[in-house]
Every structure is written in structure tokens, then in C-alpha cells.
Amino acid sequence: MNDVIVEFKDLGFQYRAQAKPTLYNNNLTVKKGEKILIAGPSGCGKSTMASLINGLIPFSYKGEITGSLLIKGKESRDMSMFDISHIVGTVLQDSDAQFVGMTVAEDLAFALENDCVEQGQMKNKVQEVAKILNLDQVLRHAPSELSGGQKQRVSVGGVMASDVSLFLFDEPLANLDPKTGKSAIELIDELQKRTGAAVIIIEHRLEDVLHRPVDRIVLMNGGRIVSDTTPDELLASAKLAECGVREPLYLTALKYAGVEIRPEMHPASLHDLVLSRQDEEKIRSFFIKNQKGKRALPEGNLLSVKNLSFTYEKTEKQTLKDISVDIGKGEMVAIVGTNGAGKSTFSKVVCGMEKESAGEISFAGKDFSDYSIKERAEHVGYVMQNPNQMISKVMIFDEVAFGLRLRGVPEDEVKERVEKALEICGLYKMRNWPISALSYGQKKRVTICSILVLEPEMMILDEPTAGQDYRNYTRIMEFLKELNDRGITIVMITHDMHLMLEYADRSIVFNDGRIIADKTCAEVLTDTEIVDRASLKETSLYHLAGKCGIEDAAGFVQSFIDYERENVRK
């Protein structure tokens, strides 16, 4: 009994403003030293579960709790949020926004300050935690000076300082580049081994979390726990697909090749995966059967950039160095690389939001440099990552019409063009709705629509699917694919290796202001050197190919993509 940290008994919850409960009769026990992954699509109740465990419910979010939630044997609603926070340490999703202190040291000390720990003792504790997390060199740095990985370590340190018995990670991988995400998972693993505390990770990116072993996966759907079992058992079942959670890519490949997945094969980790000779043979023949010749590259450049350089005036830092790249008409291209590698700067310079210090940009054969930001927008549309940063009107119709009205287009033409764009985006029925009634994914659609209405030949999207679950991801991406089929060139800035593989024809890899690779996604994600330099992650298909003795890993990945595009997605 002593080592049970959290126990749900028939736990249900309904938010005050909502008509239906978010959680129904859930039972779950988390013991000391356990590592549990809670997965499920958006809206399945996993975040609500997190809020219940860390006390945000009922102390910050009001609603009705049914059943019982015991934290170390005590009913949580009889405790205070502060009692709970000494047992449960929470690392929130957005490590940027939860950075409370001005500097790393202050942020690490924040909980201690609130507990009235005396200054000298506090400084020692901060030193100790900083040393463990390898942050002692940056103690005086502000959050903006840290890398994504360092920020995450600070958030972990902030809860570590108060010696909790359960770490709760709410979507720790959102906003991280693939390599940093990988080290975040390693960090969580080490943290647990060092402290012996229990760990709950809430995340829908299963494959990335399984980089290090977990004891159990709790799968949720529609407010209920639908499965609570070992990863091996879960992955061998069909439950993930039923709930709309993406399974690891190598398992998808195995299934395409006709290999049946059983728990004894240890499907949870590619490293431990056991394949029989027959299985390997099936995979090899899948590869041979689906091998294709190289596809012809599209003809005619739409955007042509030559020797482009850019230096920020304020910092005098050169963020783009001698960039030359061509993007053809009708292409769907991914731009990848670490934060700060120059991806966003590149798109801003192309859109005219920043002025290049040297180089040429031509678009459809015309010199782009004389065009103002507003004029360029009629050719190249830019969609920001966070739709909330782009929406300035109350109603959907007005939001989409905004750009046209600002350009003085007559009102009857505005109506016609807006309705057409809304139609394409599947928003026509909602045209008279207020934007506040929309979900995140729908808002994203509105922002894409409001750019689309200007009829650009090319669209640049910054992280089009960040923070989206598999279902929404597929919707947004299929929608972009549709636009692409209509002839609009799509450029996506992304950290998502799946997105790149599945939807981009080609990827342009940025590193430290330069383009270090410009080739097919299959080639990029199987090239260890590029992967490492650009903080990407090799696709697991690459390792699967190695496991089955396929030398041409890039070819194997390519045939997987081609197979999927032709047979699974239409």
C-alpha cells in the first residue's frame, strides 16, 4: 500500500461549462518506480487526467469529480494544491511559457522560494540540481538564450528541486526538434533511475517515447481507459489504430510486408525486435516488389534564390550564408533543421518581412526585390505556426475577407472569392460562425484559407501540424496535399520526420545558416551525417532495413513511401 502513489477508483470528471463528462469511471494505479505512458488522441481526456493528478483540478479548473482519486492514500480533494505539488511534480507542455524566473537559477529556485527556504540553503540546492542537469554553465542566462533542450532541462530541474515522488510530463516532445526530443526521453529515463520516483508521460507520439522502455501504456479514448498493458501487448493489438494513435513506423512497414505482429516479438523496441527468417524474407520481397526508378523532377522554377545572405542588424549575426536553392512549380517541399538554423529567417526574407543583405530572389522569372511585402504576399503566402497569432476578426467570413478588403477589392468580388476559398477549405458551412467556436485545427484551416484567398502560387507554412494528434495531422496534411494537387506549391517548415517522409517530395536541410542537403526525404533521413548535423532523427525504417540486411536503406524507405501513397492514402 505504501508504494502506491496515485490511485483512481471509478474516477469521472465533468468540467463546469460542459454538457458531458470528459472522463468516465476510470481505474488506474501508479506505483513507486513505475514508468507509464498515457496516450490517446486529442480530446480523449488525457490532459484532464493530468490536471486531476497534479491538482489543477479542482483547484484551478472547476467541475464535478465522481469516484475517488487517492494521492499517497489521501483523497485529493481534501488536500490543497500545495500538498499535492510536494508529491507530484509537473512539467508542462510548453517549456517556454512555464519559465517563471528571469534566469535559469531563479527558475530552479522558484518552488524553494515559495517554500520559504533560506537563501544560502537555496543557492546550494540550485547548484546541486544544476550540476545534475548540466545547467551550471548557464545559471545566469535568460530563457531566450537557451536551446529547446536546455529549457526543458530547466523545467525538469524546477520540479526536481522539491524532491517529488511522481514526475508528470505533459506532452514533453511538443516543440522539440527530433534530436532534442530523443535526449529528452533519455533524460526522463535517467531521472527516474536516479530518483526512483514514478513517472507518467502524456504524449501521443508513441514511437518517440518508446525510444526508452516504459512499463505500461495506458491508452485512452473518449474519456475512458481502453487499454492498460505492456507496450508489447498493446502494439500487437489493433487498439492503437482504433483510437487514431500512430503506431511506430517500422511496425507499419512490417504490416505492409505481411508480417503478423505478436507480443513475443517485442515490437515495442526496434532494437529488441525479433524477426524470423521468413519475416525478414517478406520484408525483402516487399522492397524488391515496390522498387521503382527515380522520379523525374518537376520542370520550371517558381522560386529561385541565388547567393542569399542575411544579417540581423541588431545582433550583427549572419543567419543566412550564401543560400542558393530552386523550388519548382507544383512541388511539395520540406525545410528542416534545428531551431536557429535559418529556416524561418529564410522564409521571412523570401516573403519580404526581412531585407536580404546580399543575393537575388526571383519568382516566376521576375526579380522579387522590388516587390513590397504586401505585393509579395499575392505570390507567396506565409502561414504562421500559431493560428491565434494571425486571427484578428471575430467572424470567419470577415477574417478570410480581410486581406482582400485591405487591397480594395470590390465587395461583390470579395464575396465570390471568399466563398470559393471557404469551399475549398471545407469551411463554407461555417462561414457565419464566430472563430472562437472553432477547434485549433479548424482555426489553422481558417488562417490557411485567409492566405489562400489571395491566390498565391506558393504557400510557406511554419510547423503546420505542431501539437496535433494523428487524426488532425492527417486532416491538415491531406488538405495541404489537396491544395498541392490544385497546383499550389507548398513549402513546409517542420520538425516532424513523419510529415517529411509522407508528404514532402524533397527536403532542404538547413544548418547554421547554410543549406547542407537538398535531396529526397528518404535520402536525407537515411544519411547519418546529415541527420546528426541537422538534429534530425533517422527514421526507424532505416534501422529496419539494416536489420533485414537491405543495403539500400534510402531505396527501402522510398519504396515504403511510394507504397503508402499509392495503396493507403488516395
Place this chain on the structure above:
Amino acid sequence: MNNLFNYIERKSPIHELTGATKLVCLFLWSFAAMTTYDTRLLVVLAVLGIALFPVGRIRLKDVSFMLWFTLVFLVLNTVLVYVFSPHHGTEIYGTCTYLFGLSGHFAPTAEQFFFQLNYILKYFATIPFVLLFVCTTNPSEFAASLNKIGVSYSVSYSVALALRYIPDIQKQYHEISQASQARGVELSKKASLISRLKSASAILVPLILSSMSRIEIISNAMELRCFGKNKKRTWYMAQKFKVLDYVSMIVCALLLVASLVLTHINGSRFFNPFK
């Protein structure tokens, strides 16, 4: 764009003073500058204030934006005062000395010039000190010392947070404005002032909405880490008062005393060389 209004970390004696000391000094100093129109004291305050910049290792470049802003305001203010009451100086000093042999309603008088000179000096006596305060006061340490002089810690912390988020909000504003410009919102000088003001609202709405969601996250993050648990809290950045703190406060208090004494001697807030 950056350093609009924001702490600049450097090593200097002024940076090392506690935030409370600087706040008290700021009050004393502004009070001294506000009460008097005595040219002699204003000159002393202006020179002293500007002389403190190198001591605090703040360069002109760091505060250029705010300086330009105040300068424009100052010029506007001076012109308006002259236009609306060209005889204010005469009324105050009780004499009327026309200059350049001109006469009439708008004719320049020595008294008016002298009054406006004092007026301008007042700006120079206060603004540099305010800028210096903002640039050399670490928000967290400031919060700690506000709390020390009796302000409740949740208020103190809010002040620090607000200061800390200024650069973030500036950055966000910049990004949102770029995206809106791409959609056709005209913010450059090509558009009229009214349409530019209208366009600014297209940026403010998303800025406010996205800030609201950040506020929710940060307040959750703070509560999850026990903010508000106890009546008191300790401060990582807290500093003890040192000798220099007391010295600075005494000097500023003396300046205020000087200002009050001069007012008494002059018989009014004005120093009158025309008698």
C-alpha cells in the same frame, strides 16, 4: 526594437544598489526636480543625472529610442506652450523685456525664454534618471526589495513578471505585425495616420489573445510550484543594504532638501533673475 524599456545586465556600482534604494532615490529625485523651477538646482540635477550614465555603464545607444521619444515630445510641448501662452514668463517674473525690438502678442520676451529654458531643464533633470533606473534595475531583485519594503509579494512578483515579459511581447508584436503586413495591413509611412492606427488594432487583437493564453499557462505553472502557499516567501535574488545604498539615499534626500530650501529662499518655486 529591443531595449525599448528593459533591464540591461552590466557590472556597475549602480547595478549593485538594491532595487528598493533605487526606487526611493527615484522618488526623492523626481520630487526634488518637480518642486523647483530654480535654474541652478535644475542644472545640477541634469548634469548629475547625465553624469550617472557612464557610472552605470549605460550607453546612449541603449536608450536611444526612449531619448528620441522624449525629445520629440519635448519639442512639441515647448512649441505648444509658446503658442498657447507666450506671456506665461512675463506673468511669473513680473517684468516684460521684449527682445529683438519686436512687440505684439507673439513677440519673444526674455522672461518667456527663461521660463521655457527652465521647463526644458526639468525634462533633462528627470528623464535621464528614470531611464537609468529602468536600465539598471533587475526585475527579480526589484521584486525582492519591493517585498522587503512592505509591498505584498504577489504584487511585487507581478511587477517583475510584467517587466520580464516586455521583451517577449515586443518580439511577438514584431512577428504578428509582419504577418499582418503580408496580408496587406499597411503600417509604413505610406498610409495615413488614421489608417495606421486602425491597422494597429489588427495586430493588437491577436497579441492580446495570445498573451491571455500565456497568462493562463504561467499562472498554472506558478501555482503548481506552490506560489501563494505561504504568507511570506524568500528570494533567490534578495540583496542586503550596503553602505552605498544608504549614501545614495542620503544624497537624494539632500537634493530634495535643497530644492525645498531654495523654494523657501526664493519665496516661490521660481528663481527670478529679472528683479
